[in-house]
Each structure stands twice: as structure tokens, then as C-alpha cells.
Amino acid sequence: MNVAQIDFQQLRIKHILYKSKVRSMLYGGAFDEVFFSRSGPIGIWFSTIGSKRYANEFELAELAKVHRELEATTLDLYRLYKGGKIDAAHDGLKSIEMQSDRFLNVLSKLEQRLKEA
Amino acid sequence: MDYKKFFSHIPAAMVVLSPDYKILAATEAYLQITMRTRAQILGKHFLLEAFPDKELSYEENPVRVSLDKALQSKKVEYLDVIRYDLPKPESAGGGYDVRYWEASHTPVLDEEGNVEFLIQHTSDVTERELAKLALSESEEKFRFMAEAMPQLIFTTDATGKLTYLNKRWESFTGIPIEELLKDGWQDVIHPEDMPIVAAKWEESFEKGTDMQLELRKRDKDGVYRWHLCRTLPMKDEKGNILMWVGSSTDIHDTRIMVQELLEANEQMSALSDQVQVAYMKAENERKKLERLIMQAPAMFCILKGPEHRFELVNTQYQQLFPKRQLQGLTVVEALPEVIEQGFVQLLDNVYSTGKEFIAEEVLIRLDRQDNGQLQDVYLNFIYQPLYEAEQVAGILVFAYDVTQQVLFRMKLQQLGQA
Numbered sequence: 001m002n003v004a005q006i007d008f009q010q011l012r013i014k015h016i017l018y019k020s021k022v023r024s025m026l027y028g029g030a031f032d033e034v035f036f037s038r039s040g041p042i043g044i045w046f047s048t049i050g051s052k053r054y055a056n057e058f059e060l061a062e063l064a065k066v067h068r069e070l071e072a073t074t075l076d077l078y079r080l081y082k083g084g085k086i087d088a089a090h091d092g093l094k095s096i097e098m099q100s101d102r103f104l105n106v107l108s109k110l111e112q113r114l115k116e117a
Numbered sequence: 118m119d120y121k122k123f124f125s126h127i128p129a130a131m132v133v134l135s136p137d138y139k140i141l142a143a144t145e146a147y148l149q150i151t152m153r154t155r156a157q158i159l160g161k162h163f164l165l166e167a168f169p170d171k172e173l174s175y176e177e178n179p180v181r182v183s184l185d186k187a188l189q190s191k192k193v194e195y196l197d198v199i200r201y202d203l204p205k206p207e208s209a210g211g212g213y214d215v216r217y218w219e220a221s222h223t224p225v226l227d228e229e230g231n232v233e234f235l236i237q238h239t240s241d242v243t244e245r246e247l248a249k250l251a252l253s254e255s256e257e258k259f260r261f262m263a264e265a266m267p268q269l270i271f272t273t274d275a276t277g278k279l280t281y282l283n284k285r286w287e288s289f290t291g292i293p294i295e296e297l298l299k300d301g302w303q304d305v306i307h308p309e310d311m312p313i314v315a316a317k318w319e320e321s322f323e324k325g326t327d328m329q330l331e332l333r334k335r336d337k338d339g340v341y342r343w344h345l346c347r348t349l350p351m352k353d354e355k356g357n358i359l360m361w362v363g364s365s366t367d368i369h370d371t372r373i374m375v376q377e378l379l380e381a382n383e384q385m386s387a388l389s390d391q392v393q394v395a396y397m398k399a400e401n402e403r404k405k406l407e408r409l410i411m412q413a414p415a416m417f418c419i420l421k422g423p424e425h426r427f428e429l430v431n432t433q434y435q436q437l438f439p440k441r442q443l444q445g446l447t448v449v450e451a452l453p454e455v456i457e458q459g460f461v462q463l464l465d466n467v468y469s470t471g472k473e474f475i476a477e478e479v480l481i482r483l484d485r486q487d488n489g490q491l492q493d494v495y496l497n498f499i500y501q502p503l504y505e506a507e508q509v510a511g512i513l514v515f516a517y518d519v520t521q522q523v524l525f526r527m528k529l530q531q532l533g534q535a
Contacts (some may be wrong), residue, residue, distance in 0.1 A: 010389045010393055027376075086330070
């Protein structure tokens with residue numbers, strides 16, 4: 001095990017936690033403002049580990065971009081849910097899932113490329 | 118005035134019967150809707166000959182019952198809607214034409230107060246009845262669908278009054294539908310959710326828009342379960358609300374599952390943070406140790422695995438063999454000259470027994486310059502087993518060169534003997 005493996009495993013776990021948090025928000029959970037902000041676990045990963053150790057990897061910018069899109073979708077779904085459009089908000093989880101697939105894909109590619117390098 | 122002609126042309130279907138139910142007269146309108154000619158029915162018994170019922174016996178025939186009543190009471194009798202299918206003429210393919218009728222029986226009395234004849238006034242209400250039937254069929258279909266749904270279904274009228282609850286309400290709450298329809302449904306909703314339910318319903322009722330909300334409903338075991346409730350107004354072409362339809366889906370298990378998943382992932386995330394911290398700590402320790410070993414003023418090396426592969430070689434150790442590449446090779450590969458001298462055997466022993474080996478002033482003959490010339494080197498050394506998960510995984514070699522010391526002592530001894 002090396003430090004990159006641990007770093008990417010951490011990001012992957014935090015990404016899955018992010019999805020769980022979105023889903024829970026749409027099933028009666030609270031909107032955790034700190035978690036969904038730049039000071040949330042993923043924001044912190046990008047601003048510390050990501051920018052410290054992987055700033056030169058082009059996949060990092062792509063990961064940050066997909067995550068920003070996820071954040072935008074999360075806010076949209078929260079607004080729908082709060083506005084009583086519960087079905088529409090639940091339906092929106094499909095978009096979260098698609099963005100998540102992209103995120104994990106880019107992450108796997110970065111991981112693989114660094115392993116082979 | 119020709120009353121006979123007048124009667125024939127009254128624009129209503131009427132037939133006149135004698136007290137023994139023989140047909141005395143009929144209007145044109147009557148002949149037309151019954152598809153008969155005057156010759157076919159005049160003088161015939163109304164129910165036995167002219168219009169016999171193909172299903173019911175004469176005794177059971179509701180028309181006969183009504184006529185009997187009118188005859189006896191001498192008052193007008195009204196007959197509920199009856200079905201009487203008319204035989205179609207052979208020219209129209211035969212068989213029967215489905216017909217529904219409404220009729221009244223009016224007794225006409227003579228001067229002595231006896232019934233002289235009876236007038237049946239009938240109207241063909243087939244269209245209206247078929248439409249009613251179709252409507253009730255479509256209501257049946259709706260009801261069947263509502264009962265088959267895996268949700269709690271309800272409807273209200275335009276004013277918001279509950280008009281229907283499907284059976285699932287009863288099986289979920291354990292309260293009979295009749296009670297729920299009155300006020301019982303309010304007791305099912307969690308008291309904390311009631312204000313938001315009322316506010317939301319009022320808002321959507323006023324605006325005539327659909328509504329969705331999550332609320333807790335009490336089941337028959339007294340447990341409040343989360344439901345997702347959706348309500349939609351049904352409107353006519355002009356946009357007037359006719360009724361409201363609502364469904365309530367039990368999402369309790371989903372909510373619990375989502376919450377559990379979140380908790381599990383939070384734990385996982387915390388664990389991964391701990392792994393990160395532990396890894397960094399171990400890595401720092403390892404680097405510290407490595408620096409210590411590398412810079413130590415004595416010989417250190419780490420041999421990994423049962424083949425004693427050089428994993429770490431410090432500067433002092435490397436100076437024993439300034440020209441040889443050691444790291445990554447096994448002792449046998451890197452130092453072939455020591456095999457015969459029994460050192461590999463010693464390493465094997467430490468590896469298999471897990472016991473350290475300490476030696477003092479041991480002679481080792483090494484080809485230090487790689488020129489085939491073996492040089493005598495005296496070493497004090499320790500083979501220390503290294504454990505991973507309570508199993509020997511390698512050997513730490515620590516040694517220092519005592520050659521000068523030994524040689525001086527040997528010289529002194531020689532001098533003393535001389």
C-alpha cells in the first residue's frame with residue numbers, strides 16, 4: 001500500500017458518503033450546510049491532499065469539475081424537495097448517479113495511470 | 118272531434134288494457150317503440166300472449182305485480198325501471214333487442230267505481246340506462262384499480278370531504294373504513310405532522326394544485342410509519358375541480374435504509390481518515406528509523422524473507438563491499454563466498470526459530486575488492502529476527518568491524534610468547 005492508494009481510496013469513500021448524504025437529505029434528513037459546502041470532506045480533500053500531491057495530474061481538474069456539477073445538482077434537488085416536489089427530487093437521484101459514475105471513472109483512470117507510471 | 122284518432126296520435130307510448138289484461142287500444146307511438154302492428158296485439162293477453170317474458174314466470178313478472186296493485190288499490194302505480202328485451206322481426210335478423218322501460222299504470226274507473234280499464238304509459242329509457250350502466254362499470258374499474266394498488270388511496274369531493282378510502286386503509290390502520298371516513302383518518306396522522314398537513318392541504322386546496330408531502334401514519338400496531346402522500350385535483354374541461362384523488366406510499370423502510378447507509382458510510386469515512394493518519398504516522402516512523410539506520414556508525418542491513426533478500430543496506434555495511442550491488446539480491450546471490458563459511462545456515466536458523474544470534478570476533482573471509490582475493494575480517498554481530506503479524510518476516514543484521522582489535526591482540530600475544 002502506498003500513499004496514493006490511500007489518498008484515492010479516501011476520496012472514493014468520501015464521494016460515496018456524499019451520495020448517501022444527498023439521498024438521506026431527500027428522505028427526511030437535514031440539509032447539512034457545512035457538509036455540502038467547500039468546507040465539506042470532499043472540498044477539504046481537494047484543497048489539502050488533492051492540490052498538495054496531485055495538482056499536476058490533469059484528471060484532478062476533471063474530478064473537481066464533476067464534483068462541482070454534483071454540488072449544483074444537489075442544490076437543485078434540495079430546492080425541489082423543499083418546494084414539495086418530492087417525486088421530482090427523488091427522480092433527480094438518477095442525475096446524481098450518472099455524475100457519480102463519471103466521477104468514479106475519472107478517479108479510476110487517474111489511479112491506474114499513476115500505478116503504471 | 119274524433120277521439121279515437123286523437124288517442125292514436127297522442128305523442129306518447131300508451132296501451133289500454135281491460136281488467137283481465139287484454140289489449141284494447143294502443144297509440145302509434147306505442148306501436149312504433151314496441152315494433153308491433155295493431156293487428157298483432159289487439160285483443161291479446163298483454164303479458165301472456167303479446168309480450169311474454171322470456172326470463173320470468175307470469176307470477177314473478179313485475180309488470181303483472183304492478184298491474185295487480187293498480188287494479189286493487191285503484192290508484193296509479195309506478196313501475197321501477199325494468200329490462201324487457203323485444204324480439205326483433207325475422208327481417209331484422211331475429212333475436213332480441215335490449216331495452217329498458219319505465220312505466221306507470223293508471224286505473225280508469227266506471228261510474229260505480231270499478232276499474233273499467235288500465236292505461237299503461239311507458240317510455241323507452243334504454244339509452245339513459247345503458248349510459249348509467251357504462252358509468253357504473255367505469256366506476257367499478259376505478260374501484261378495482263384503487264383496491265389493487267399497493268398504496269393507501271383516497272378521494273374527496275370538490276369541497277374536500279372524504280368520499281372513498283380503499284381497503285388497504287383498513288388493513289394498515291386496523292380501523293374500519295366507515296370510521297376512517299368520518300373523522301377517524303385524523304387520528305391516524307402523527308400529531309406533530311398534523312399542522313403541516315393542514316397548512317399544505319389548505320394551500321393546495323385554495324390554489325387547486327397538486328400536493329406532495331411526507332408524514333407519519335399510525336399502523337394497527339400503534340407504530341408511526343413514514344408515508345409519501347400525493348394529492349391531485351381532477352378537473353373538468355372548464356378547469357372546475359370535480360374531486361381530489363390521493364395516494365399514500367409507505368416509505369418507512371426506504372427512509373430507514375437510507376439513514377443506515379449514511380451512518381455506515383460515515384463510519385467508513387471516519388475509518389479511512391484514521392487509516393490515513395495511521396499510515397502517515399507509520400510512514401514517518403519508518404522514515405525516521407531508516408534515516409537512523411542509514412546514518413548509524415555501525416553496519417546495518419535488513420534481510421527480507423526466507424531467502425534473506427537485502428532490503429535495506431546502510432552506508433557502513435555497503436563499505437564492506439564497495440563495488441557490489443546488494444539491494445534486491447539474496448545473500449546467496451550477493452555474497453557467494455560466505456555460503457561455505459556457514460553464515461547462510463546461521464541466518465536460516467534465526468529465521469526458522471525466531472531466536473536471535475550473537476557472535477563476537479568471528480572471522481569472515483570476504484572478496485572485498487571483487488578481485489578473487491579473500492580478505493580476513495573479524496566482526497562482532499547480531500542477527501535479530503524481525504516480526505510481522507507475530508511471524509518472522511526478516512532479519513536485522515547489526516555488525517561492527519573488530520579486525521584491528523583482534524589483530525593487535527594477536528600481535529601482543531605473539532610478542533608475549535616471544
